[in-house]
Amino acid sequence: MKLGRRHTRERGFTLIEMVAALGIFLLVTGAAFTLLTSSQQRYRTESEVLTSFQEARLGLDQMVRDINDAGFPPPSFANIDPTKVTSAPFGWSPGYTMIPQSPCQIVTGGGGPCFTPTDFDIIIETEPNPNDPACTPNCSVQWIRYQLQGTTLMRGMVPKQASHDPAVDSSAAGVLVPFVQNVVNNSPTLQIGQFQLEAAYPAVFPGGAPVPIFQYTCDTPSTPLNPAQPCPTLGAPDNSPTNIRDVSITLIVAAPLPDATTGQPRLVQLEGRGRRINPNQ
Amino acid sequence: MKGQANGFRQIEMRLRRTTRKRRQEAGIALLIAIFILLLIGVVAIALVVSSGTESALAGNYRSSTNVYYAAVAGLEEVRARLRSNNPNSFNNTAPGFLPPPATPLGDCAPVYVINSRGGEAITPWDLGSGYPDTQFGQEHGAACGGAIAPPSSSPATSSVWNRSPLNVLPFPGPLYKWVRLNGVSEKSLNLDVDADGQADSITPLYYNSAGNSYSNDSAVGPQALELTALAVLPNGSQKLMQYLVAPISVSLPPFLAALTIGGSSANSVAFSAPTSNANYSIKGGDQDSVNGCAPGLPVHAVGVFNAADQANVTAGGNGGTGIPAADRPNYTGSSGAPDVNVIATVPASLQSPAQLEALVQSIMQSADVVLPGPNLPPSVYSPSPDPMTIVVNGDLDLTGHQTGYGLLLVRGNLNYGPDASWDGIVMVVGKGTVTGSESESGSGEFDGAFLLAKTLDGSGHTLSPNFGRATMKNMGGNGIRYSSCWTQASQPLASVKILSFHEISQ
Numbered sequence: 001m002k003l004g005r006r007h008t009r010e011r012g013f014t015l016i017e018m019v020a021a022l023g024i025f026l027l028v029t030g031a032a033f034t035l036l037t038s039s040q041q042r043y044r045t046e047s048e049v050l051t052s053f054q055e056a057r058l059g060l061d062q063m064v065r066d067i068n069d070a071g072f073p074p075p076s077f078a079n080i081d082p083t084k085v086t087s088a089p090f091g092w093s094p095g096y097t098m099i100p101q102s103p104c105q106i107v108t109g110g111g112g113p114c115f116t117p118t119d120f121d122i123i124i125e126t127e128p129n130p131n132d133p134a135c136t137p138n139c140s141v142q143w144i145r146y147q148l149q150g151t152t153l154m155r156g157m158v159p160k161q162a163s164h165d166p167a168v169d170s171s172a173a174g175v176l177v178p179f180v181q182n183v184v185n186n187s188p189t190l191q192i193g194q195f196q197l198e199a200a201y202p203a204v205f206p207g208g209a210p211v212p213i214f215q216y217t218c219d220t221p222s223t224p225l226n227p228a229q230p231c232p233t234l235g236a237p238d239n240s241p242t243n244i245r246d247v248s249i250t251l252i253v254a255a256p257l258p259d260a261t262t263g264q265p266r267l268v269q270l271e272g273r274g275r276r277i278n279p280n281q
Numbered sequence: 282m283k284g285q286a287n288g289f290r291q292i293e294m295r296l297r298r299t300t301r302k303r304r305q306e307a308g309i310a311l312l313i314a315i316f317i318l319l320l321i322g323v324v325a326i327a328l329v330v331s332s333g334t335e336s337a338l339a340g341n342y343r344s345s346t347n348v349y350y351a352a353v354a355g356l357e358e359v360r361a362r363l364r365s366n367n368p369n370s371f372n373n374t375a376p377g378f379l380p381p382p383a384t385p386l387g388d389c390a391p392v393y394v395i396n397s398r399g400g401e402a403i404t405p406w407d408l409g410s411g412y413p414d415t416q417f418g419q420e421h422g423a424a425c426g427g428a429i430a431p432p433s434s435s436p437a438t439s440s441v442w443n444r445s446p447l448n449v450l451p452f453p454g455p456l457y458k459w460v461r462l463n464g465v466s467e468k469s470l471n472l473d474v475d476a477d478g479q480a481d482s483i484t485p486l487y488y489n490s491a492g493n494s495y496s497n498d499s500a501v502g503p504q505a506l507e508l509t510a511l512a513v514l515p516n517g518s519q520k521l522m523q524y525l526v527a528p529i530s531v532s533l534p535p536f537l538a539a540l541t542i543g544g545s546s547a548n549s550v551a552f553s554a555p556t557s558n559a560n561y562s563i564k565g566g567d568q569d570s571v572n573g574c575a576p577g578l579p580v581h582a583v584g585v586f587n588a589a590d591q592a593n594v595t596a597g598g599n600g601g602t603g604i605p606a607a608d609r610p611n612y613t614g615s616s617g618a619p620d621v622n623v624i625a626t627v628p629a630s631l632q633s634p635a636q637l638e639a640l641v642q643s644i645m646q647s648a649d650v651v652l653p654g655p656n657l658p659p660s661v662y663s664p665s666p667d668p669m670t671i672v673v674n675g676d677l678d679l680t681g682h683q684t685g686y687g688l689l690l691v692r693g694n695l696n697y698g699p700d701a702s703w704d705g706i707v708m709v710v711g712k713g714t715v716t717g718s719e720s721e722s723g724s725g726e727f728d729g730a731f732l733l734a735k736t737l738d739g740s741g742h743t744l745s746p747n748f749g750r751a752t753m754k755n756m757g758g759n760g761i762r763y764s765s766c767w768t769q770a771s772q773p774l775a776s777v778k779i780l781s782f783h784e785i786s787q
Contacts, residue, residue, distance in 0.1 A: 028313055032320050039324040057342050065784065068349070072783040076493045077472050084472075129786055130471060139471070222743055272342075277353075277782035 041260035048255040052182055053268045056253045059153065059180040060272045066144050067247045067274025069126045073141075074278055083140055083160045089276045091123035091143050092116060092241040093167030103240035106216055106231040116167050117241055119212030120148035120186055123166045128157075145170040146179070148186055148213060153251075155179035182254045184267065186210045199264040204252060217246035219280065243280070248273045344518045348456070349784075352522040355457030355510035358441060359394055360526055363506070363777045366649065375438040379462075385485040385504045389425035390432065391417060391463035396440035398453060405459045405511070406431040412458040412511060416521055416785060424468035424483045431461070457512040465507045465525065467497075488527035488780060503527045505780060521785040530775040531643045533706070534628030536730035538584025539565045539614065539763035541624070542594070543631055543710075543734030545747035549589035550733075551601035553754040554608060558699075558721040562760040565614025569704075569728055574766035582614035582763075583621040586631075586748075594621045599750060611760070634736035634744040641710055641736070644690055647776030648672040654693060661685055668705055670773040679703070680718060682725075688771045692737075699723025699757030704764075705771030708732045713751040721757035729767035 013021070071089030075082070087098040093115045095102050104114040116123055124144045132139055140159040143166040147154050156176035158169045170176060184191070192205045205211055218231040220238045228246065231239045248271070255266040362370050371378045380386055391414075395403045405414035408430050418429035441447055442454030467474055467482040474486060474495040482497055489501035505527045513519040540563050544550050555561045563583055567576035585591050597603030604612060604619055614620035630640045645651060647670060650661070654675035661671055668687030677691045680698030689703060692711035700723040707727060709715055713735025735749035 028317075032317060035324065036320060039327060043327050061342060061345055064346075069783050072781055073472070074781050076488070076495065076780060077470070077474075126783075130783070277779060279779060279781075 045259045048257055049266050052253045052255050056180050056251045056270050060251055060270050063249055064272045064274040066124045070124045070276045071278030072126050083162055086125040086141050088242040090117055090241040090244050091125050091166035093165050096165050101242055103242050105236050106239045122146050122214050143170055148183055151182050151184055152178045153180040153183045182256055184254045185213050185252050201267050204267055204269055211250055215248045216244045218243040219245050246275050344514050344516055348512045348514050348518050348520045351456040351512035352510040352520045354455035355460040356508050356522060356524045359460045359508050360777045366774050369441050378436055378438045386464045388464045388466045388469055391435050391461045393435055393437040394440050394460040395437050396442055396457050403458055406433045406435050421469045424466050456514055457510050459511055461509040463507050465505055490529050523785055524782055525780040526777045527780055528775040529778045531647050531773045534630045536768055537624050538581040539563050539761045540731045541584045542751055543748050544586055544590045544751055546587040546589040547747050548750040549593045551599040551752045552594045553602040554604040555721040555755055555757050556605055558757055560759055562611030565620055565763045567765050568762050569764040569766055571766035571770045577765050579615045580763055581620050581622045582612040584624040586627055591621055591623055595619055633746055634748055637734055637736050638743050644773055645672050647773045668771045688773055697756050699725055701725045703727050704767050705729045706768055710734050711737050715753040715756055717755035717757045723758045726759035727761040728764045731761050
């Protein structure tokens with residue numbers, strides 16, 4: 001009996017017990033690591049989405065700020081040198097002239113006579129820092145341009161110059177620099193279809209068409225009974241860049257890499273609105 | 282029995298072994314549980330952190346928008362309180378806060394509107410205080426002898442949110458802290474306005490609305506005032522915004538007749554006087570004295586711009602029947618009856634539809650109330666003569682037994698009931714049509730001046746270069762009496778125009 005008992009005590013685990021224990025252990029750790037991997041992937045994707053989101057938010061904030069300030073200082077500030085004051089709150093091309101003005105007409109779809117402003121391009125005329133001691137007494141007005149090139153929203157600033165075209169000056173090498181990356185507002189139809197079907201963003205691109213970044217609302221000085229209305233719905237001369245009052249901004253940005261778990265692109269849509277307060281010129 | 286005893290012992294031993302084994306493995310279960318909990322915890326924290334960053338980002342944008350509108354609220358409050366007819370105007374609520382009318386507000390002598398919440402002390406002139414005005418020194422230091430802070434202590438008054446009745450509201454007002462009001466000069470604005478190539482002058486700047494320019498000469502117009510607002514949110518985000526404003530008065534053209542009809546000979550007027558109301562008359566003799574104003578010389582009863590209109594008003598045409606021959610003696614004025622005459626010199630602001638529209642726009646900007654029509658609210662008919670500027674942006678039914686006072690501008694059709702009265706100026710400019718209701722007889726009349734012109738086409742565009750065809754048909758009542766005193770009492774008050782706006786980067 002004594003021998004039997006000692007023998008029993010030293011017997012250890014049976015093979016079946018070992019296999020069962022090992023199996024359970026593998027199952028538990030396997031599940032744990034799967035969870036860990038998937039949450040790691042999710043974390044990576046989410047932080048990428050966040051980075052894009054943050055970049056777009058900052059960009060949007062700056063755009064709203066610039067648009068709010070458009071048209072400062074108004075022409076009444078000094079009547080000697082028209083480059084020290086704004087001629088209009090928003091620049092245009094082609095045919096930019098300071099005095100007298102011959103603005104183009106804003107029509108739908110970003111096309112029409114205006115090369116800028118369009119759905120994806122805007123030039124703001126303003127003096128961002130008039131009290132800067134570096135440019136006393138009269139600081140020069142700047143043309144601030146936002147233009148979507150491919151999937152990169154560019155921003156650039158050049159001083160306003162007499163007899164210059166703001167679109168030409170701001171297109172010079174080194175003026176426009178990347179501002180917001182992965183902006184997909186003007187994606188090709190094929191890619192929009194992919195966003196809509198595969199990535200389940202049916203509402204982001206209504207009708208499967210590109211979404212304008214800039215949508216303009218114009219004052220209607222020639223039809224005084226009407227309130228401000230979307231510029232493309234108005235006739236000449238109300239639909240000109242000199243009459244832009246509100247600019248509503250829609251930014252759709254994609255995370256740089258597709259979702260690591262599902263392999264689908266991730267989109268973020270942001271909206272903002274800038275309103276010019278400075279008086280009509 | 283023995284075998285049975287053995288069997289029991291074996292079972293007992295197996296049981297003991299099982300118990301011992303379970304006791305040995307209990308630690309592993311605990312470890313696994315801790316491990317899994319740790320894992321879930323890490324995932325949860327990661328999610329919380331990521332969503333936390335997301336809401337913080339959205340929050341940043343929200344507070345930047347919040348603080349923008351808080352500062353604009355401060356600017357707009359002060360702009361509104363600069364108007365003398367605002368119940369909360371500085372003249373009414375804080376006499377002496379602003380210098381007397383002929384004295385400019387100094388570049389270096391700012392005044393403050395303070396919006397304190399929960400009794401916090403706000404002293405912007407004290408650079409050591411909670412919300413110091415450091416911008417004053419940056420902008421005005423050079424013009425004010427190198428001052429880095431505003432004079433201590435500058436005149437201050439409380440915001441409407443700190444005054445009755447708004448101070449007892451259960452919700453807080455806007456979060457701006459102070460609004461500074463001061464004059465500007467070449468030096469403070471860093472702008473050369475007198476074209477001497479230097480931004481050196483420290484005399485106050487005045488705004489010339491006709492030339493849309495500034496000058497050091499007080500004769501060109503009102504002083505340009507600078508409003509600077511600081512808004513600070515509890516989370517610390519802040520913005521400084523600046524307006525440059527000037528009170529712009531609307532100068533109405535002189536009224537050279539009791540009824541002035543703006544027109545072009547190409548589209549001459551359709552005019553039908555009442556046919557069955559012998560009391561109806563239009564009189565150019567100046568009547569009524571208002572607030573010590575004495576009546577002056579008579580004017581024409583009906584003033585028109587060309588001979589075609591003159592003929593149409595008297596004898597009819599273009600669908601109008603003119604004035605019945607028996608009633609013509611009722612149209613008296615500076616010339617013989619019927620006094621329907623061409624105005625010798627048409628005032629500049631009436632010469633074309635575009636010029637008249639420009640005048641209409643400036644009236645609309647300084648209107649006390651802009652209504653859609655077709656009815657005026659009872660509050661417009663004040664019991665005591667308190668002239669207001671009322672714009673009806675559409676058709677209006679002026680009916681009933683009431684009397685209104687002030688400037689009434691109707692953009693659409695004026696449908697007139699013969700018992701309604703108006704003391705002051707009535708302008709039917711836009712569609713340019715006046716119709717009468719079914720009955721011609723009534724006790725109503727217009728005292729002051731009446732202007733009728735068609736400046737807009739059917740879709741609301743300004744006509745050019747000619748006026749359209751104005752229409753006035755079967756307007757009953759007692760008619761129109763010229764009164765220079767009512768005309769004067771109804772001049773619209775100045776509005777405070779925004780000359781420029783910008784955000785000051787900090």
